[in-house]
Amino acid sequence: MAEVTRPDLDALSSRLVEVEGYLHIDEKRGEVADLEARSAAPGFWDDADAARELMARLAAARDDVSGIDAARARLEDAQAALELAEETGDEDLLAEAAGIAAALEGDLSELELSSWFTDELDHGDAIVTVTPGQGGLEAQDWCEMLFRMYQRYCDRRGWKVVVNDAEPGEAIGLNRATFTVSGHNAYGMLRAEQGVHRLVRISPTDAKKRRQTTFAGVEVLPVLPDDIEVEIDQNDLRIDVYHASGHGGQGVNTTDSAVRITHLPTGIVVTCQNERSQLQNKAFAMSVLKSRLYELELARRAEELDELRGPKHDIGFGNQIRSYVLYPYQLVKDLRTGVETSNVDAVLQDGDLDRFVVGYHRWAVGGGGER
Template identity: 45%
Template sequence: MAEHEFPAHIAQLRKTLASIAAVSDVDQIKADIAELSEQAGQPNLWDDPEQAQKITSALSHRQSDLERITSLEARLDDVEAMIELAEEEGAPELLSEVGTELEAIAKTMDDLEVFTLLSGDYDERDAVVTIRSGAGGVEAADFTEMLMRMYLRWAESRGYATKVLDTHYAEEAGLKSVTFEVNAPYAYGTLSVEAGTHRLVRISPFDNAGRRHTSFAAVEVVPLIEETDHIEIPENEIKVDVFRSSGPGGQSVNTTDSAVRMTHIPTGIVVSMQNEKSQIQNRAAALRVLQSRLLLLKKEQEEAEKKALAGDIKASWGDQMRSYVLNPYQMVKDLRTNYESGNTKAVLDGDLDGFVEAGIRWRAADNA
């Protein structure tokens, strides 16, 4: 970037930042921080540890929201000061640093602009992700495990906490299904664009003839339920089965019937939990995931009714939303956004930010 372009670029960045601040409602963020700070300062805060954790966590998240915006304002101020210093002292090397910093600020602002598009009813929630193997036999089960690793690595790279809730191992290799939480602000809004059918094409490591195979896995993302959601499920609508937890190859993990399978009779939704140590813990975890799925189902039904009334029957998501091709060429491509990457290893190691950002922008444009 040439030196004479700096002022115009800075002015454009300030304009974009002002728009982001307006959409983010900085005044409301400050009001939330003030209210949460008052609650966090109460002497009896930790009499209820669970509620205290929610308050302090919410306060930290809102402070982070504000800091993301104010830090960019400060960085732009520093850049203008560097330009003035370079002109006064005749230090052209500082102008090189200005160009580098402006590029970094633009990238950070672009990421923050995507963040402002997460304004759905449950976007700010933690996420519950379930991956199920589809057509493709052992290949699909192995693909399911690859996807689990990809999402867990993505979460780890962003400093997000995760918790595996349930795993069902396939007989030969891989997973029939897996369910895990991603605990971070806006985890649901971010990961919800990953929901859909994923396809893998590769030379199968399980085929002695070295033939190319195609397999499928389904990714489901639901928002984590909160106490305020009030999703009441009558006892007579739930069927609970208990069984013994097991690991790869059927090896016994424990000797008690601690695993729980919970079926919601009216909808047929089934949730299994076996990764906690006790039946009580697994039952509570299963109920929470069941409530989360019913919450999302309720929202989907409401949206479907609105679309029907409006005469809009267009489907938002296709049956196959992304392809991972490892042979005869290397390419991961999202079929909705057309975003693609030739570095398949990096993607499967968790480099998903480009796909997620493109998905969020695509969804916002599709819903506009």
């Protein structure tokens, strides 16, 4: 906000009180104290898995409490700066108050977003897969562009990315990219990206420079915690090993380290090839298969296909959630929420996706879409 007034700060104060209620912040303070006491008890690390789970809960609760405390401190700073500015007529103090208020507005948006994530899986890690759709070789190039965009978005958010599978396309781009994202609310945030993404541009491979429309699909799955059991009969699996062809360290392509697992009853196929070890690749592929089977079970129980991944659609015309137009004009527009920007470079090159991600969740919470 360019300028700030007392009503502006009163509105931010009301938002802060609402977010404190959404997050049950008083209960979170008690939870932090309880978990800290339990983590300091003798023998706490005797059960390493349980200890790690508790520490993850403690970190999440601390994040919420510290976020509220920081927002409250910013509000008080803005109120003090505005009061002094009104008393003295100091333009610098007025500008300082406006700057603090703008930062507080961003903080509150983040806290509101966190309060919308009511499923425990929302707070955990995510497995993202990008695959080309209609558009031939151009779609493989678009697949790689999206892959790079998400890597930059994760960097902006401070999330860790581990590339599990990046299969090169026939001539350009990628035929598939799968990566794991670790960080606070990673799955909750990234599930906003699930669906078909459409690109319109001048074809870089067409000598006549004609306009080309291409598509890529994005699938987002939660990394399931260990306490969620998914029974998999080993007799239902076909496991193939082969030479890795994707990005990897020295020696990754010299052995049969890549793994492809086919779940025969469902036809689900999962691959991983970016680890040096066949065992590591198999372990990751099994975790992805576990997540997909878990998703299917939820869909069956709810008698709908959009419990986590959303309805199945062809990766092509009429099914896109977002369009990225580079020619004849420049525009990125989310077709669910109406959020748009003409700064396509910020989105594709710099991973500036927050307006779309936050816009989706605000739309979903407001009844615009299924959670």
